[in-house]
Amino acid sequence: MAPSPAADRRHTKDTDIESRNANERSIIGHTTDRKIATKLRRVRRQIADWLTPQRCDVCQQVHSETLVCNDCYPSLPFQAGCCDRCGQSYAATETYCGRCIESPPYFDRCFSAFRYESPISDQIQHLKYGDCPSLARKLAQLMVRELVANNITKPQLLVPVPMHHQRLHTRGFNQAALLCRHLANELKIEHQLGLVRKTRSTAPQVDLTLMQRKSNLRGAFTVTRPTVNSDIAIIDDVLTTGSTANEIAKLLKRNGANDVQVWTLAHTL
Secondary structure, eight states: OOOOHHHHHHHHHHHHHHHHHHHHHHHHHHHHHHHHHHHHHHHHHHHHHHHSOOBOTTTOOBOSSSSSOTTTGGGSOBOOSBOTTTOOBOSOSSSSOHHHHHSOOSSSEEEEEEESOTTHHHHHHHHHHTTOTTHHHHHHHHHHHHHHHTTOOOOSEEEEOOOOHHHHHHHSSOHHHHHHHHHHHHHTOEEOTTSEEEOSOOOOSTTOOHHHHHHHHTTOEEESSOOTTOEEEEEEEEESSSHHHHHHHHHHHHTTOSEEEEEEEEEOO
């Protein structure tokens, strides 16, 4: 006896569901395999780091556990002679640059420890694109050294620039969150990784103009709780135009933040 049309439809539907489930299991399995492989690769690198003597990133001589030895430290590209508000280096003796006098950003101060030049830029690239999250602790130590040396006022709270979940899934970690956590531990300051969230994926900022950057980021972030009377520092690895930090600072101020600083490892300008 031939099956009825209804039975055929049920069979086809069941087959489609099973095929879809099998495909999902395959995707999950591949994703899990990638995560396991990534973790194993990082563990092997950490073991190698433990067994290999620490060398200065500049002179390559064996020394203590810091990234740069004391002899080479003065040769690093420090960010000096810059605007106290936006952190941009400029050839003037005034506290604020002309752009910040005419149109100040939402954040109150900016501190970048270094210019985005070698060897700092090389290490940042290695951290982000070389799959080396363990490097964040040593880079954070460089930031702490300069924050203390420059008598930068400690805030009540550290908040990293968030990463959209799609990009976070691809990279496996948020370098700003790693720096934030290590800075908080070193400086004994509270930190909240989830206070600011990126709810919309945006195009890369690298090739955009200043106006395009501002438009690209509009509405991309959200603050998850009030920040009334809080003194906050936004943490990131690199600052360029400050558009991202400014958008986040605007939201924090609208949610009640009293004072917002920006701390970055390096500044490109």
